[in-house]
Amino acid sequence: MTHGSVTVEALPLGDFTFPDDAPWPGEAGLVLGYAIRHSAGVFLFDTGFVLTEEGDPELGDFYAKYRVRPRPVLEALGAAGIDRGEITAIANCHLHLDHCGQNELFPGVPIYVQLAELEAARGDDYTVARVFDFEGAQLRPKAGDHEIAPGIRIFATPGHSPGHQSLVVDTPDGSLLLAGQAVYSAGEWAGIPGARYGSDDTRADHDTYARSVARLKALRPKRVLFGHDRHGWPD
Numbered sequence: 001m002t003h004g005s006v007t008v009e010a011l012p013l014g015d016f017t018f019p020d021d022a023p024w025p026g027e028a029g030l031v032l033g034y035a036i037r038h039s040a041g042v043f044l045f046d047t048g049f050v051l052t053e054e055g056d057p058e059l060g061d062f063y064a065k066y067r068v069r070p071r072p073v074l075e076a077l078g079a080a081g082i083d084r085g086e087i088t089a090i091a092n093c094h095l096h097l098d099h100c101g102q103n104e105l106f107p108g109v110p111i112y113v114q115l116a117e118l119e120a121a122r123g124d125d126y127t128v129a130r131v132f133d134f135e136g137a138q139l140r141p142k143a144g145d146h147e148i149a150p151g152i153r154i155f156a157t158p159g160h161s162p163g164h165q166s167l168v169v170d171t172p173d174g175s176l177l178l179a180g181q182a183v184y185s186a187g188e189w190a191g192i193p194g195a196r197y198g199s200d201d202t203r204a205d206h207d208t209y210a211r212s213v214a215r216l217k218a219l220r221p222k223r224v225l226f227g228h229d230r231h232g233w234p235d
Contacts, residue, residue, distance in 0.1 A: 006151070006171050007037040008178075010225070012042035013048025014098070017067040024196060031098045032227055033073065034178050035080060036169055040149050041088030044226060045167050045178050047073045050101030050128065058128050059097070073102045091154060093180025093227055094161040097119040107136020112148055114156055115141040117163025123217040148219045157216060159209025160198055167215060174222030180195070182212050185229040189217075 011033040033046035041084070049070030052059050054195020059172050074084055084105070091112040092100040103111055104202045113132070118141050121127045132139060147153045151170035158164050160181045167178040179189070216224075224233040 004013070006040065006169055006176070008169065008176065008225070009035040010230070011035055011038070011048075011073065011080060012071060013017075013046070013073060013076055013228075014068065014070040016069065016098075019065050021227065022066075029228060030171040030191060030230065031207045032225075032230065033076070033099075034225060035077060035082055035087075036152065037082075037179075038149060038152065038169075042082055042086040043149060043152055044073075044077075044087050044090045044106075046092055046099045046101035046180070047105070048076070048098065049088065050097050068098075070101065074105060089148060091148065092117075093166065093178075093182070094164045094218075095127045095131060096161065097127050097131060099170065099180070099227065100127075103131050103137070104134035107134070108138055110138050110140050110153060112140045112142060112165075114163030114165050115143045116158065117161060117165070120162045123168075125187075154197075155219075157212035158205065159212045160204050164212070168221070169220065171222075175219055177216060177219065177221035177224045178227075179216065179224055180227045182209075182216060183224070183226060185226060186224070186231045186233040186235060187229075189224055209228065 013031045013033050018027050031048055033048055036043040049068055051070055078129050079185045089110045089111055095117050121132055144156045153168045155166045155168055157166045164182055166182045169176040183189050184198035185196040187198045201204055
């Protein structure tokens with residue numbers, strides 16, 4: 001999709017199946033990243049699942065439980081006509097392994113993350129170290145909102161995770177919001193009963209989540225895209 005001089009490409013980065021003890025048991029889920037072409041290059045929002053092999057001692061059981069099928073981010077970029085060398089910076093909405101799993105394919109590229117998220121990731125039972133601690137990692141931890149390129153702003157949206165962040169892209173048509181997982185689906189954003197709601201996740205900080213959603217709605221974006229829903233708002 002094109003908004004003035006800014007082009008945003010959705011990147012399908014894999015799918016999975018919710019197990020019986022998760023929200024929406026037995027249903028399929030997907031993960032999306034986004035490539036934002038702008039005057040300074042291509043900004044990448046999320047890198048998808050960790051690429052791993054069957055029997056991985058850290059991830060094998062989890063991948064089997066969720067029936068994870070990752071897609072290489074370089075393949076997704078190539079399908080969109082984008083070369084790895086065009087990526088000038090990255091932001092992960094958070095450091096769960098389905099959103100930052102292929103960061104290590106971009107050594108030397110600045111990766112923006114909230115300081116609170118990095119601190120959580122360094123704790124136990126949160127993610128795997130390879131997504132932020134790899135040779136050539138150029139992490140740029142920040143606290144709160146900040147502009148990372150002309151017309152591209154990060155908004156701190158904690159709730160789903162301690163340091164979740166969303167991306168706002170200024171365009172001649174108005175603001176384009178890449179919500180990440182601050183809002184799970186287009187139906188949640190629109191308030192449709194029965195839609196997938198991120199607040200259904202028992203791990204979320206529900207009060208903080210609600211405040212972040214209200215803050216994003218106050219931006220009055222013209223369009224919203226999500227990390228787990230191929231449908232945008234308005235569709």
